[in-house]
Amino acid sequence: MTLSLDYAALSDVGRVRRNNEDSAYAGPHLLLLADGMGGAAAGEVASAAAVQVIRRLDKPGIAGPDMMEALAGAVHRANERLSELVEEDPEREGMGSTVTALLFDGEELGLAHLGDSRAYRMRDGQLYQLSHDHTFVQSLVDEGRISKEEAFTHPHRNLILRVLDGRPDSDPDLEMLDVRAGDRLLLCSDGLPDYVSDQVIATSMADGTPDSVVVDLITHALEAGSNDNVTCIVADVVETDPASGTRPQLVGAAAELAQGSTGPATSSLAAQGHGGTGSGGGGGTVGLDPEELRYAPRPPKRFLWLRRLAVLAVLLALVLGGGWFAYSWTQKQYYVGTDGDYVAIFKGVDQQFPGVDLSSMYEKQTLEVDKLPTYSREQVEGTIQADDLAAARQIVTELQRAADECAAKPTPKPSTPPATVKPPVSTPPKPPVTTTPATTPTGTPSNGAVNPDDCDGVR
Known part of the structure; x- marks a missing residue:
């Protein structure tokens, strides 16, 4: 049963x-x-x-x-x-x-x-x-x-x-x-x-x-x-x-x-x-x-899932906030580089990330890259960092001056040797004074003159 x-x-x-x-x-x-x-x-x-x-x-x-x-x-x-x-x-x-x-x-x-x-x-x-x-x-x-x-x-x-x-x-x-x-x-x-x-x-x-x-x-x-x-x-x-x-x-x-x-x-x-074994009312407890x-x-x-979601949201906010702060910092930077055949000032940093453009052209100059001395041209093609926009423009000014000096350099003409040449009077040569001029970020000597050898590459 x-x-x-x-x-x-x-x-x-x-x-x-x-x-x-x-x-x-x-x-x-x-x-x-x-x-x-x-x-x-x-x-x-x-x-x-x-x-x-x-x-x-x-x-x-x-x-x-x-x-x-x-x-x-x-x-x-x-x-x-x-x-x-x-x-x-x-x-x-x-x-x-x-x-x-x-x-x-x-x-x-x-x-x-x-x-x-x-x-x-x-x-x-x-x-x-x-x-x-x-x-x-x-x-x-x-x-x-x-x-x-x-x-x-x-x-x-x-x-x-x-x-x-x-x-x-x-x-x-x-x-x-x-x-x-x-x-x-x-x-x-x-x-x-x-x-x-x-x-x-x-x-x-x-x-x-x-x-x-x-x-x-x-x-x-x-x-x-x-x-x-x-x-x-x-x-x-x-x-x-x-x-x-x-x-x-x-x-x-x-x-x-x-x-x-x-x-x-x-x-x-x-x-x-x-x-009446149990009392219905009774006295209250103290305290x-x-x-x-x-x-x-x-x-x-x-609500553990809500707490975890809140923690995840905070972490995501920190990541996004940090990313935005880093991006904002990059947009306050400047550098000098090339845009096709011309020198240009860029805003941002010269770095590449998938889906993110960290730089954009700010000012395109009339200065042609091929008019620069060899050393200056290599620097520009590799980009020159600047502290701010004023510094970037100063770099362009120095590059322009270097290009102008190379453009003003006379082109040597071929000479015809004379029929008869008298032997020169021999005098003891003076020992040459050898100095190495310091260069600025644009490749120009510290005394403002362009190294003549750099101008050989100007096209």
């Missing part, structure tokens, strides 16, 4: 807190608990939103390995929903929720877990914790730095490391679990295990119906001084068909928001006629709400 679940769910606002940030859902195929956090009204919004999205898994037909994919997809959709809620109201920034879900196909259980709410299984009188806390204290226990007993009283036992918060890295733990008739399952928010030991939980789980057990567990938490909301789901795995008339149960913030409640949450124990600090140390990672 196919196994089924006999379940009960109950949530209590507690004796201290003014609002209930826990939400829970129990149905024939799904047990789900979410503990919201973030202060103000954001905690209940987060948990209610998570439950409203994930509860859609409570339907037949999801079985075997498909349960893992279905759970992961539902948790991710709930995470996206939280992100949307923050975009709608930036005041909700920082809110989050735990998620602990058990999906049941009649033969196996699929577990999805994120945060510090817990899932337990009672089998053969032994209580087993199915989920693994994503808390700072649990990490110390895993590393062997403290014992489980020390973790129970550790001052930072509520510091949570992973939650459902609308950020891209909110991935749950996923696991397939065996199940058999006689198993008793428990899902609870941290308001129970933070104040009630596993031994007391096991004793309460050993007897009674799911309805009586949820009342007993919440009563133990309140009597132990729990200052948090307390929510429990207890389900028995039975070998009978689901009882006729069994309907899903929705409790906590999800139920209150669904009903349009705007006032403070009242005690579920009192509201459901289980006596900052500790729920606001549960995962405050986590660095913000919301």
Whole structure:
């Protein structure tokens, strides 16, 4: 015979807190608990939103390995929903929720877990914790730095490391679990295990119906001084068909928001006629709400793709800005070169880049390149850099002067030797004075004269 679940769910606002940030859902195929956090009204919004999205898994037909994919997809959709809620109201920034879900196909259980709410299984009188806390204290226990007993009283036992918060890295733990008739399952928010030991939980789980057990567990938490909301789901795995008339149960913030409640949450124990074990109003906490600090140390990672896009935009702006600055600098430079057969002044730098023209002709001169002395012509053809436009024009002036001197140089005529030549009177020659004139950038001597030999190449 196919196994089924006999379940009960109950949530209590507690004796201290003014609002209930826990939400829970129990149905024939799904047990789900979410503990919201973030202060103000954001905690209940987060948990209610998570439950409203994930509860859609409570339907037949999801079985075997498909349960893992279905759970992961539902948790991710709930995470996206939280992100949307923050975009709608930036005041909700920082809110989050735990998620602990058990999906049941009649033969196996699929577990999805994120945060510090817990899932337990009672089998053969032994209580087993199915989920693994994503808390700072649990990490110390895993590393062997403290014992489980020390973790129970550790001052930072509520510091949570992973939650459902609308950020891209909110991935749950996923696991397939065996199940058999006689198993008793428990899902609870941290308001129970933070104040009630596993031994007391096991004793309460050993007897009674799911309805009586949820009342007993919440009563133990309140009597132990729990200052948090307390929510429990207890389900028995039975070998009978689901009882006729069994309907899903929705409790906590999800139920209150669904009903349009705007006032403070009242005690579920009192509201459901289980006596006055839980106080609905209660006094407020002094100072900052500790729920606001549960995962405050986590660095913000919301909208990671936007942050990366912004960084890319900044880098692109720097590259483009640097490129524009370099281009602007080149357009303030001048040099003297050739444009066809004539000397010209160019604006920019004499460099070539694909698709970018770094220079343009500024002034074309009437001076022909072929009229320049050899040295000056070679300099112009290789380009002569100038500090500014005035300097470039001064270079052209010097080139023009050099060309004029070469043009004024007389062309030697061939001489006819005389019929008779008298031998010259020999006189001791004077030693020549050898000097090397310094040249200017245009190839003219420093004394203003053009080297006669350079003019030989003038055409």
